Amino acid sequence: MPGGSDTLTSLVWQSLPGADGAWINPLIRKIDTVSSNSYLIATPDVLLLIDPGGLPEQAEQLSRIIGESRRERDRPVFVFLTHAHIDHFAGVFAAPLFAYPETAVFAVQEQGGEAIERGDFQQTQAALFEKTFPPMKTGLSLFPSGWETDAGIPVSEAFPNGATVTITCQMTEGKRGIPRARLEFGTGPALEVFHTPGHSPDSICLRMGGLLFIGDLLFAANPGIAGICGWDRDALLQSISGIQAVIESGGIALVCPGHGKAFPAPDTARMFSAIRKEALALSDIAELNHERAERAAAFAEDCMEQVNELFTIMAGRLYYVSWVMDELGESDIADRMGALIPGDTIDELLEAFSAFAEDHHRGEHVPINLALKAAQVVAKLERSFKKEELMRIIDPSLVERAGRLLSDYTIMLRGFSPPSVLSGCALAPLIEAIVTGLSRPSCSDEDLLSSADDDAAFMGVLLSRIGTRPLLEDVAFSLDLEDRASLVSVDQDRFSDLVTYILEDLIGSGSDRIRVDVRQEDRIQFVTIAGNFLTGNPLKQSRKMNFLAGLCERAGGILTCTEDACQRRFVIELRLV
Amino acid sequence: MEITTTTRDNATILSVAGRIDTATAPALEQAINHEIEQQNRKILLNFSAVSYISSGGLRVLLATAKKLKNPGDKFALCGLSAEVLKILKLAGFTSIFSICSSEGEALAGW
Numbered sequence: 001m002p003g004g005s006d007t008l009t010s011l012v013w014q015s016l017p018g019a020d021g022a023w024i025n026p027l028i029r030k031i032d033t034v035s036s037n038s039y040l041i042a043t044p045d046v047l048l049l050i051d052p053g054g055l056p057e058q059a060e061q062l063s064r065i066i067g068e069s070r071r072e073r074d075r076p077v078f079v080f081l082t083h084a085h086i087d088h089f090a091g092v093f094a095a096p097l098f099a100y101p102e103t104a105v106f107a108v109q110e111q112g113g114e115a116i117e118r119g120d121f122q123q124t125q126a127a128l129f130e131k132t133f134p135p136m137k138t139g140l141s142l143f144p145s146g147w148e149t150d151a152g153i154p155v156s157e158a159f160p161n162g163a164t165v166t167i168t169c170q171m172t173e174g175k176r177g178i179p180r181a182r183l184e185f186g187t188g189p190a191l192e193v194f195h196t197p198g199h200s201p202d203s204i205c206l207r208m209g210g211l212l213f214i215g216d217l218l219f220a221a222n223p224g225i226a227g228i229c230g231w232d233r234d235a236l237l238q239s240i241s242g243i244q245a246v247i248e249s250g251g252i253a254l255v256c257p258g259h260g261k262a263f264p265a266p267d268t269a270r271m272f273s274a275i276r277k278e279a280l281a282l283s284d285i286a287e288l289n290h291e292r293a294e295r296a297a298a299f300a301e302d303c304m305e306q307v308n309e310l311f312t313i314m315a316g317r318l319y320y321v322s323w324v325m326d327e328l329g330e331s332d333i334a335d336r337m338g339a340l341i342p343g344d345t346i347d348e349l350l351e352a353f354s355a356f357a358e359d360h361h362r363g364e365h366v367p368i369n370l371a372l373k374a375a376q377v378v379a380k381l382e383r384s385f386k387k388e389e390l391m392r393i394i395d396p397s398l399v400e401r402a403g404r405l406l407s408d409y410t411i412m413l414r415g416f417s418p419p420s421v422l423s424g425c426a427l428a429p430l431i432e433a434i435v436t437g438l439s440r441p442s443c444s445d446e447d448l449l450s451s452a453d454d455d456a457a458f459m460g461v462l463l464s465r466i467g468t469r470p471l472l473e474d475v476a477f478s479l480d481l482e483d484r485a486s487l488v489s490v491d492q493d494r495f496s497d498l499v500t501y502i503l504e505d506l507i508g509s510g511s512d513r514i515r516v517d518v519r520q521e522d523r524i525q526f527v528t529i530a531g532n533f534l535t536g537n538p539l540k541q542s543r544k545m546n547f548l549a550g551l552c553e554r555a556g557g558i559l560t561c562t563e564d565a566c567q568r569r570f571v572i573e574l575r576l577v
Numbered sequence: 578m579e580i581t582t583t584t585r586d587n588a589t590i591l592s593v594a595g596r597i598d599t600a601t602a603p604a605l606e607q608a609i610n611h612e613i614e615q616q617n618r619k620i621l622l623n624f625s626a627v628s629y630i631s632s633g634g635l636r637v638l639l640a641t642a643k644k645l646k647n648p649g650d651k652f653a654l655c656g657l658s659a660e661v662l663k664i665l666k667l668a669g670f671t672s673i674f675s676i677c678s679s680e681g682e683a684l685a686g687w
Contacts, residue, residue: 309664315632316668323639323673343632347599351631469669508663536659 008254008262016041017253019189019209025065027058028261033129033372036088036258038062039213042069045186046163047077049104050206050213051258054087056094063095076163076185077104078140080193082215082258083203084112085125090133101160105139109195112202113138122229123200128290130366142204143169143179143195154184178242196243198236198279199225205243210253211262217243218257218271221278223379223413224296224372227288233279240272240279286415290367296413297367300374301357302547303409306501307381308350310402314385315343317394321467333459337393341385349384353377375413378406392460393467395442401497408554420494422556424487424577427518427525431481434496435472435516438503442468471503472514480517488525488574494555495572499529501548502570505539506531509568523576530569538563580608586684588619588651594626597634606637610644618650621683625656630664642674653683 008014008026016022027038035054040047040062047069052059066077079098081089092098098106108116115123119135126132139159147169154168166184171177172194179195192207199220206213219225220236246252247265256262286292322337353373360370382403390399443465451457506514511531518527539545539561548570552559558573578595589612597605612620620641638654645652653675657665665671677683 312630312632312635312664313667316635316664316670319632319636319639320669320673323643326643341632343636344599347631347633351598351600471667504663504667508666509659510662535662 008256013042016189016208017210018251019043019211022189022208024211026256026262027053027062029053029058029259031259033369034087035091036082036216037256037260039256040065040069041208042075043185043188044073045075045188047075048191048208049077049079051082051088051215052079052092052095052098054090056091059091059093059095059098063097066097076159076161078107078161078163078185079104080107080191080204080206081112081202082206082213083200084108084115084123085200085216086129086131086133087125088215088258089116090126090131093133093136101137101139103161105159105161105163106136107140107142108138109142109202109204110144112200113141115202125228128228128288128293128366128368130290140165142181142193147179147181172242172246174245176241176245178239178246194243194246196239198232198239200228200230201232201235202230203239205246207246207252210251211256212243212247212252212254212265213256213258214243215258218275219259221275221282222375223410224288224368224375226279226282227285227415229287229289231285231287233282233285236279237276240276244268244272282414284416288368288413288415292415293366293368293371296371297360297374298546299412299550300371300409302543302550303405304350304353304357304374304377305543306547307378307402307405308354310398310405311341311346311350311381311385314390314394314398314402315341315346317398317467317469318390319343321393321463324466325463333463337463340389340393346381346384349377349380371413374409378409382406393463395468395471397437397496397500401500404493404497420491420554420556422489422491425490425492426484426487427490427527427574428481428484430490430492430495431479431499431516431518431527434499435477435479438471438500439473439477440470441465471500471507474512475507476513478513478515480515483518483520483525486520486525487577488556489577490556490574491554494551495557498548498551498555498559498572499527501551502529505536505544505548506568509533509536511568520576525574525576527572527574528569529572530567532567536568539568578604580605582608582612584617585680586687588621588684588687589617590621590623590680592623592626596629596631597627597637598629598631599633602631602633602637605634606640609637609641613641613644618645618647619687620645620652621680622654623656623680624654624658624661627661628658630661635664635668635670638670639673651687653677655680655683 010026010028013023013025016024022041022043025040029037035058036051038053039050047066052062098104116136116138121127151170154166156164156166158164168182172180181193183191189208194205196203196205196217199216203215247268252265254262255265255268318337318340322334325334356373359365387399387403443461447461451461510533514531516529518525549559552572560571562569578601581592583590591608642652655677
């Protein structure tokens with residue numbers, strides 16, 4: 001193969017390993033939600049196109065390559081869909097080649113074929129992506145109901161494209177058996193098809209020689225994909241197990257996914273194990289429909305603005321520590337600080353999301369696209385920052401809040417509510433603890449002195465001392481907490497996050513006098529946090545206010561904010577237990 | 578992002594407009610470095626039209642503070658929007674260089 005034995009080169013004919021006389025011309029795209037990869041296989045008997053993709057130009061390009069191949073040697077054309085989701089087939093409506101069964105026969109698992117033939121916008125995910133398509137006839141129904149009756153018996157079928165195909169269906173061997181069909185188009189290499197539902201009821205994997213085409217099996221447990229119409233966790237677990245057994249039985253060199261680059265077969269063990277772990281945790285996942293995609297997209301935007309702010313502040317803190325260490329002649333440590341957050345990469349990720357969100361508001365993307373883009377950014381951010389190390393240097397509250405936000409988004413996109421642990425709690429000591437934490441340095445003078453004899457310990461304390469900055473150090477702060485006994489129902493972590501965000505907002509907006517008081521009316525306690533001198537934009541109806549109100553709801557309360565020329569005032573209402 | 582350079586009371590004022598992000602931060606750094614190479618070592622950044630600063634922008638500010646620390650050098654920021662001021666405050670940058678409300682206030686001390 002031109003790209004080497006462990007990869008495929010896009011848009012180049014290369015010999016298909018393990019299948020004498022077969023050639024493959026893959027069209028491998030950058031991963032997105034619009035269109036899948038396509039794989040065109042030529043054998044002496046037939047031309048097989050696996051997944052024509054979701055874009056008209058992609059289908060036209062494939063149509064041209066098929067035309068050239070047929071001019072060299074005319075052969076029947078079959079189009080196999082790894083599953084009937086629109087990003088895998090919607091492009092075909094633009095290319096005349098695919099319009100007639102005499103020129104191309106579509107081969108789809110029975111349920112997928114029926115979904116295309118009746119124009120089912122739910123099962124094909126067209127509704128989720130706000131697309132439509134005209135109903136279309138398919139020609140070869142894979143694993144039709146009752147196939148088990150003829151298990152092991154070769155059945156020949158003639159098609160309008162001139163091909164006669166001999167199909168033998170049976171279960172693969174062993175405890176992890178899954179339905180398999182062997183398709184012979186003539187004397188050339190045969191195609192094996194495996195029914196692997198889970199991502200969708202009609203998902204199939206295909207194998208020729210040393211290549212295994214797995215469609216979207218690899219992404220089936222990802223946030224924003226798990227839970228889509230037709231998703232089935234138990235079927236997915238069984239399919240993963242079955243296809244892993246097929247790989248373990250040998251002969252497969254390369255695995256070709258529906259999106260992204262091909263990878264060596266041995267890598268699947270680790271990947272499938274991760275999918276299995278993810279899928280096992282998704283027993284109660286809600287269906288990801290258009291309504292939930294809209295909610296996720298709105299939450300993504302509220303979250304991302306805050307994530308952007310937190311990551312910029314964290315990176316800034318590290319730059320500051322690095323700068324001070326450089327001043328102290330500790331350039332090695334200064335360099336190490338800079339590497340804890342890959343600032344440029346994170347900036348690029350967040351800016352890309354911001355640009356995508358702007359396109360979304362101009363109508364270029366539908367909500368699910370934005371929600372999935374956010375999921376992609378969140379996953380990369382989670383991999384990019386070293387939480388444990390950061391928490392030893394900069395304010396743990398910043399790191400923890402960033403981690404909680406990323407996790408909340410993933411949980412929300414999966415269709416669960418971000419975890420809220422409401423318990424009875426007296427507000428006065430809780431608020432005092434929050435304020436104390438935000439008022440004093442992370443390391444006392446005594447900590448610094450007592451570490452002086454140990455170089456490593458001293459450096460650790462020094463870095464933390466430089467990297468953390470008490471939020472309330474330059475603020476005239478007053479607390480009025482009369483009622484110390486009544487218990488309110490509250491999620492303490494989220495309440496602490498909320499109060500910290502509010503204090504940051506006030507101090508960031510120039511407040512140097514902040515007052516917190518708690519009063520009670522009927523069965524409700526009102527926590528008022530008010531600051532003077534405001535330079536910021538009005539909070540009302542802003543994304544920030546949406547975010548804070550949502551967080552307050554997760555903390556168990558209701559948040560309101562009033563502001564005038566010289567004061568901003570937040571009120572949190574919490575119910576007594 | 579647009580940068581306009583003027584001089585006033587022997588100081589170089591770079592008035593920046595727009596977003597300072599990954600794409601634009603290098604241009605700001607280049608503009609500042611150009612002034613420093615010309616031995617203009619009293620630099621005031623007027624950020625009154627800056628709506629956003631990324632961590633890349635923060636790094637440019639620190640790099641500038643590092644270059645302008647000889648006796649007689651001056652470096653300050655003025656006219657910060659609430660959003661940018663908040664980031665600088667919470668990142669702990671306000672102790673590194675002067676932050677003033679206006680050009681006049683910044684230059685008065687130079």
